[in-house]
Amino acid sequence: PHPPSATITDTTSGRTGKKSRRTVTLTAEDIQKKKNDVKARTTLLLSFPDEHQLRFSKGKRDTYRQRSKAEEQALKALMAIDGVG
Structure with a gap:
């Protein structure tokens, strides 16, 4: 349904401190899973007295x-x- 979106993250490798760029692809399923996780945590917090x-x-x-x-x-x-x- 939705095309995946790409996120570029910087990671530091070893002692040299050189950054290597890594592309992480997020699918609509990943985004929906994140939303569901946030909803679950919110519901849990609201259940506290x-x-x-x-x-x-x-x-x-x-x-x-x-x-x-x-x-x-x-x-x-x-x-x-x-x-x-």
């Missing part, structure tokens, strides 16, 4: 909050320099 889900997302949430505060402080500093705030 909520208290475990919170543990996984807490670090991302804390990082976002810290970044937002830093951006807000920088914006206030710029407004003070411009005489707007």
Whole structure:
């Protein structure tokens, strides 16, 4: 149905560090298998109880909050320099 797509990957060989190029052909079946694997992993993660889900997302949430505060402080500093705030 669909023509295979080619992906070129670089591999390092031996101690010399020379790269050899290798072509990997992906078929529609390979792509569908990858999609199914992703769906299976997502389903598995969604089956965890909520208290475990919170543990996984807490670090991302804390990082976002810290970044937002830093951006807000920088914006206030710029407004003070411009005489707007």
